[in-house]
Amino acid sequence: MEPIECRDVLVQNALFTGDLEAVQKHFTESAAVNLIIESKGDELRWTSRKLAGRASLDCLRHLLLRGAAVDFAPGGKTALHEACAAARTDCVRLLLSSGADPKTVSEAGHQPLHLCKSPASIQCAKLLLEHGASVNSQTEEEEDTALHVAARHGLEEHVQLFLRHGAGLEAKNEEGQTPLNAACAQAHPPQDTERYYHVCQQLVQSGADVDAADRDQQRPLHLACKNASARVVELLLAHGASVNIMSYSGNTAMHNILQVAAYKLGHRPELVVRALLNHGSIRIWPGALIKVLRYCCSSPRTIEVLINSYDRVRVTDEWAEAVPAEIVQKHPDFYESLFSLGQRPRSLQHLARCALRSYLEGRLLQVLPKLHLPSSLHQFLLLSFEDVLY
Known part of the structure; x- marks a missing residue:
């Protein structure tokens, strides 16, 4: 009937x-x-x-x-x-x-x-x-596979299941995204960071291309930096992601994280910036640091790790004017130490760090473990946070 x-x-x-x-x-x-x-x-x-x-x-x-x-x-x-x-x-x-x-x-x-x-x-x-x-059927409009869907929603068990059934790691959807791109591109609250990290870890360990580009030439690293996903960024870099490659818009991974740092404080954007610098990211042109300060001053550790990647920075009175008074009041010790750099040089310890980092440029993370340094010195060379500048 x-x-x-x-x-x-x-x-x-x-x-x-x-x-x-x-x-x-x-x-x-x-x-x-x-x-x-x-x-x-x-x-x-x-x-x-x-x-x-x-x-x-x-x-x-x-x-x-x-x-x-x-x-x-x-x-x-x-x-x-x-x-x-x-x-x-x-x-x-x-x-x-x-x-x-x-x-x-x-x-x-x-x-x-x-x-x-x-x-x-x-x-x-x-x-x-x-x-x-x-498992590899695609949606008609978005051209997503089940693996795209699972990766985008941070579903660890689903990803594992689909991979066991032969899901294609490099299948691309209508936007040119692989499942790894989709996972890295998905914005998520800080409490979901571990889920997305484990999804990306499974994909990478299964052989996903860490430099797969979507239609806008955005790689997983670009996308993870937009979401300030520190652990995912470290995972991608550890597996050979290109740290300085640009998207069609001309942005590198460093540009992307600095653009969102002020809005992703719960994700600890400073960890992303540090990871990029330690893997050889091109640094910000010193003349643009004041602009970064204006945008990222609510994340003082982001400013700290950037400043510590230079042996010297020219700090002027304009820098103090760039930071709102309420931000200075919230982080008085750090901003007092930053503004005082206009009247004094950096410490000898910091200059030694910069000299060694410069000498080991491109080899820093490969060489440091072989030097058998004390843990505190090892972390110091990797730009550990002290919440004050010397």
Whole structure:
């Protein structure tokens, strides 16, 4: 029978609330089961058997036994799409065992595997793959694979699962991003840093190209610096990412981190700047340091590590005028030491550090471990933070 529209509020409520007794009453063997329920406003349209995200497994089973079309999708998604989006493993299992197509494409161009976007959906993804879902299928518009989706959402277990099933590391989406690019490009709060680091670690250790360029010639390092992802930046640099390569806009990784430092204080942008400098990043032109000071003064450690990468910097009265009084009051010791550099030279210890760093340029991180230096001196050479300038 062709599906018909259901406007009966009692039937709709029974379906939306998962009231099994009411569902059994309304959907007997002789009742039409493939109904369309059109919700008003911005709510989704649901079919009577599209219960995966909202109602009970028992109701879904009852409707399927009464002959509900398992791949019916009048609203653009099948029940399997909805179940995966809602991470309803029990419903996914039932739908697949009832013949649901794991490769069916929604109106938006997504297969069910592309909708496994939450940590709780890992079992759904496993079931889909066991029933023949294609791990390398791409969405129709964005051209994302399941690995792109998992990487973008920081889903460690999903990434591991998809890699085991042969997901393509270098598959590119419509923006030219690989899964590693997608993970590095995704903005996230500081509390999610570890998740994204472990995702990137899995991708890199599996052989992902750390210098893969998207359509704007942005590499993973450019993108990770935009998000001030310090651990990801260190990971990429340790695996050979090019520290000074430019994007189409002319930005290096250092430019990107300095542009966002003031807005990413919780991510500790100073760690990114230090990592770039220790891996041979080209330093800021000294004449532009006052401009950086204006933009980054709320992150005094970012200023500290930049200043400490030069043996001397010409500090003028204009520098003091560049920092708002409330910032100076919040970090008085540091800014007093910075402004006083206009009247005194840097310490001999600092000058020795600069001389050694200059001598070891390009080899610093390879040579230092072989010198067997005390830990404190080792960290000093790597621009450890002291919150004051000498």
